[in-house]
Amino acid sequence: MKFDTPATTNPIDRLRVVGKATDRIEGPLKTTGTAHYAYERHDVVANPAYGFVVGAAIAKGRITALDLAAAKAAPGVLAIVTADTAGKLGKGDFNTARLLGGPEIEHYHQAIAVVVAETFEQARAAAALVRVEYAREKGAFDLAALRDSAPLAPGGGFNGSPETRVGDFEGAFAAAPVTLDATYSTPVQSHAMMEPHASMAVWDGDRLTIYTSNQMIAWGKGDVAKTLGLKPEQVRLVSPYIGGGFGGKLFVRSDALMAALGARAAGRPVKVALTRPLMFNNTTHRPATIQRIRLGATKDGKLTAIAHESWSGNLPGGDPETAVGQTRLLYAGANRMTAMRLAVLDLPEGNAMRAPGEAPGMMALEIAIDEMAEKLGMDPVEFRIRNDTQVDPEKPERPFSQRQFIRCLREGAERFGWARRAAKPGSVRDGRWMVGMGMAAGFRNHIPFKSAARVRLERDGRIVVETDMTDIGTGSYTIIAQTAAETMGVPLDRVEVRLGDSAFPVSCGSGGQFGAVNSTSGVYAACLKLRDAVAQKLGINSSDALFADGHVKAGNRSVDLTEAAREGPLTGEDGIEYGDLGKKYQQSTFAGHFVEAAVDAATGEIRVRRMLAVCAAGRILNPKSARSQVIGAMTMGVGAALMEELAVDTRFGFFVNHDLAGYEVPVHADIPHQEVIFLDEVDPMTSPMKAKGVGELGICGVGAAVANAVYNATGVRVRDYPVTLDKHLDRLPTLA
Amino acid sequence: MSSLSDFELSRRGMMVGTAIATTIPSLADAASPASIAETHTASVSFEVNGEPRQLELDARTTLLDALREHLHLTGTKKGCDHGQCGACTVIVDGRRINSCLTLAVMHEGAKVTTIEGLGAPGHLHPMQAAFVKHDGYQCGYCTPGQICSAVAVLDEIKAGIPSHVTADLMGAIEPTNMEMRERMSGNICRCGAYSNIAEAMAEVAGERA
Incomplete structure (x- = not known):
């Protein structure tokens, strides 16, 4: 199925199964230890x-x-x-x-x-x-030492353009009455997934499984x-x-x-299986960045100049951490530039980690915006709203397909009690704790990605879906089952989903928060093919056929769906591919992230007390697993803000703390109750599912929201992640 | 930053950060081949999920690998194999332990409960059912360890065993959000399902109260 015109009303819109908060269909296996990993x-x-x-x-x-x-x-x-x-x-x-x-x-x-x-x-x-x-041999291991000599990064593909310019940034920045010029750094981070990389290989002659x-x-x-x-x-x-x-x-x-x-x-x-201590240096990591951000604004808070430059390093032939991408799209401003420079480092291979680019990019940009709001004497929510744009700032003829950014911020502020935040940092105490609130924008693009599936109606009436799509905890099994159940008009428990086998049709796979919408769109396309086959078998005109309640209905006729497979299973195989709607419309997801943090006035210890994310990301296919994606991303965002760092030994060229005791990730005690709100949204520009993704939106901006909350608590700005207590302890207010 | 030449690398110095590749002939000699010239086996008998099991094992086999590789009870997960993640948590004689940090042969006569012993699809343990209902998991890999820990944590609280955050060491301990989160902190969930796990545990703790 070629998707090249905006979606109109289709079987998914019935929302009998899709859009309902649904327990994961593989939950009984995972919770009893009977789901078998590699x-x-x-x-x-x-x-x-x-x-x-x-x-x-x-x-x-x-x-x-x-x-x-x-x-x-x-x-x-x-x-x-x-x-x-x-x-x-x-x-x-x-x-x-x-x-x-x-x-x-x-x-x-x-x-x-x-x-x-x-x-x-x-x-x-x-x-x-x-x-x-x-x-x-001598190697290069120190990004900061190579900053001045690093050339522009290679462009193309996921990298985008290494250098962009609109208007006259330098002139506008020089003329702006209020400016910010600050440099931030983010460390090397590790995925540190719980299952180590593992494989079992079986040869049969010259064939390998x-x-x-x-x-x-x-x-x-x-x-x-x-x-x-x-x-x-x-x-x-x-x-x-x-x-x-x-x-x-x-x-x-x-x-x-x-x-x-x-x-x-x-x-x-x-x-x-790779041993845990081998994983951190043997496999890939999120590269460290150094980011310089310059902002210029009018006195009433309109951005006139925006520049974001990023430096990262990688092995020869590797790619940059694309930390400037969101800055091209998030805020209005007539004069802008971005640049990515890439040093050659002999550290292990840098590559994608959850929201590559935006995750570290937003960690820097959204502190900068907070700092600029303070310089202007504006509330950080209002400052962001004032600089909203409904079009691509580099190409004003290109609108966003949906952009409920302002609503995310306003609704978040309302729900979180933002009005109670003290604008003056370091002014709220709760016993021994200094308390602060911080917020940040969340932003991540939607990526259209070709995806195919095969759907079979079995003799017993079951619907079997096969696609090489994967479920990495994202909930793919369940949303694919929901999609097939909705389209074929059967209850969820009549659908069986088989994933992750290269013998099945090629899907988009799991990454870049593109998995949910593209894989389900491919399943939807395959289901339409199966509906055609069913209608033909039953002698019904497929455009008249209504698939509901396990029956196929047309006019006065209603036939049990299973009838169509009486003589043998029927199969539909198809995929989704995309036209140029993604070029005509910028398709992105938005959030407002709000955090309350407390800092021990004596020790500088930081605790996160409350977290809220308000997300606008198209149709939410399964609010239960989508919410889990977001709280999980918020948790990883807390890790990025407060603890995660692979320490580089710049003499020997390796990550020192290469296990889970040395590379600290959030644990139960670090994470409070988390709130997530999804705004009502359908985005007919993206796909027949009218959905986008949430798994990476949830992390983008969280780190800065935490850092801004810590700043609001203490009045001490830390621009070098992670924000650990040693970086602010000597500057905390004197104990009364 | 000191350069390599400043550092005057000794072969011992090159061991920094690696526990696997032996770059030092002297160290390899120290781990004398004689010491592993043969594989020493030992027998052990214990009860796993109510069934008596007897195994003849390489004495170096952890309880975790005995379960996973020899008894094919792969619900117990290997996340780090050295006590830092909690994915291998099982309940031995009523107490939760990291099964990677203990050798199988040390548990002669023990009663071991794994995730498979708590419940199965179709008849879930209340904690397993609460994890499904509250979506207290995502990828599922830490989940068996989380659930075994969660079950044992509620027992520990009920038994009056204090934790770092227990305010009153003399009175009964309440299964508060912070009390449970503190005790669960040895079980890492990188997918970040903590908030939902806390809700699942609160529901089960509430039902038991």
């Missing part, structure tokens, strides 16, 4: 061998000697594969560094060997006997094939349950390759 497929392979990955102990250089004798002689060892014995390997389109290093080492903990043994204990013990000698944990099945299939020199049709990826991804499982990683190589060498199925 490393747990005892149901498909009885006796796999175990692979254990050895990571490089240097950041850059060469292996000069590799002694495997002791490891090979260890009990239970079946095979050891290194770059010397792996055969010729390619590099996946979506990988920057090679997944198996040696003799050249591109980053710390790059995989250099997999040791395969009968048991996990034997593989681990033998891996510790691998002896490696290195010739270390990998049970894995991967967000983008078709990308993964292609890259496994390319890396191993196979044809794509020789590779199958299976990933029905994924224990979290957040972008860290968008790409094939070393677990999959090492399992495949280990299984080939050992001549039997092999499973590999």
Whole structure:
């Protein structure tokens, strides 16, 4: 189905199933431990061998000697594969560094060997006997040191333009009566999903099946094939349950390759999970940024000049953290510029993490807006409202498809009790606590993405949906079932959803908050095909047919849907693809994030007390799982604001705190009750579902809302994330 | 910033940050091959979810791997394998523990309850049902550990075992939001379902009260 004109009334609009708060259909499996993740497929392979990955102990250089004798002689060892014995390997389109290093080492903990043994204990013990000698080379590890020499980043694709200009920024900034020029920094962050990257590889002749944990099945299939020199049709990826991804499982990683190589060498199925301490340096991370923001405004608070420049680093051939993207669209202002510069760093591979670009970009921009509001003596909510735009500020002929930004802010302020906030920072006390409120805008684009599915009416009346879409905790299973139930007119419990198998039609996959709307639109398109097949079978004109209550109705006739499959199952297969509505209309999601924070007046300890997000993101397909996406993103936003940082050792070139004790993420005690409100919205420009995404909108702006609340509590501005107590303790007001 | 040459790398220095790749021949020698020249096995008998189980295991096998790899009870999850995430939480003799931090052979005669022992699809434990109702999970990977912890936490509160945030050590302990959140903080949920887990636990605690 080509979607190139705005959606009109369609079967989804009935909203009998879609739009209803619905328990996850896989909930009974997940809560009883009977959903099987990649490393747990005892149901498909009885006796796999175990692979254990050895990571490089240097950041850059060469292996000069590799002694495997002791490891090979260890009990239970079946095979050891290194770059010397792996055969010729390619590099996946979506990988920057090679997944198996040696003799050249591109980053710390790059995989250099997999040791395969009968048991996990034997593989681990033998891996510790691998002896490696290195010739270390000098590398570049310090972004700040390279700031002045970093060239413009490459553009195109998800990167956008490395440099943009509208009007005369420099002139307008120089002429503005009120200006801000501030620099912010965000640290390296890690996805730190709970399920480690894990894969089990099974060879059948020259055909390879990998049970894995991967967000983008078709990308993964292609890259496994390319890396191993196979044809794509020789590779199958299976990933029905994924224990979290957040972008860290968008790409094939070393677990999959090492399992495949280990299984080939050992001549039997092999499973590999990365150890937790290996994950942080072996896989990808969100790169650190340095961001300079300059704002110029009239005295009554109209922005006249906006500049946002960002510096990040990556391995040669890598991409920038696109932290300036939202600044091109969020606020009005006639004179503007953005720039992204990219340094070459020999740290592990930087890549997408939940809301790449906007998450760190909004952390900086929305502090800057808060600072500017204070300079102007304006309320930060009113300042944002005054600078709203209903059109793309760079192309005024291009409107937003929907933009309820002002309503998000006004409704949020009302619900949160924003009027009670003291404008003067450091002026509210609650016993030993200094208390403050902060807010920020939330903004994230909608991305149209081709997606296909196959839907089958079985003889028993069940509807079976098959698509290689994944559910990484986002709720895909349930919204896809809701979509099929709605379109076919059957109850939810008659729909079975099968996901994450490359044998199924290619979907959009999970990423960039594009999963929900695109995958369900593909399922909707396939359901329309199935409706045609059903109508034809029953001798009904499909344009007259009404699918409801398990029946097909036309005129006075009503036939049980199951009748159509009496002689055998009927199948509909189709997908959604998009025309140029996304070019004609800017399609984005908006939020207002509100936070109350308390800071211990003596110790500087920061606690988040209340959080609210008001979101406008098109039709909400399942308010229950959508709300969970947003509270989860708000939680990760608190982590980004207050604790998450992979510390870079700029001498040795690695992330030091590479486990969950050192890389701190929010725990139960850190997160209060969270409120989420979805504004009523349908967006017919996006898709037949009239939906957009929420999973990344929920994190964009949260970090700044927390930081602004802390500032409002203390009067001490911290521009260097995370906002930890050491950064404001010596400037806190003297204890009375 | 000191340069590499300032630092005068010793081979010992190169161990910074790696626990896996041994770059040091002397260390590899120290972990003498003789020590792993053979695999030492031991037998252990315990009860898992009410059923007696007997296993002959490599003595290094954790309780977690005994459950997952040998008994195929994969509901108990391996998130970090060293006690930092709580995904492997099971209930042993009435107390919750991180099953990755203990060897299976240390539990001769123990009664182990895993997520599979609490309930199954179709007949959920009240805590499992409350997690579904309140959407107290997303990816589902930390969920079995959260639920085992949640069940044990309510028992701990009922038994009067104090926590860091218990104000009154003499009186009965109430299952307040903060009391439960404090006790659950060893179970990380990266999807960030905490607010919903708190509601699920409050519902179950309220029903029990």
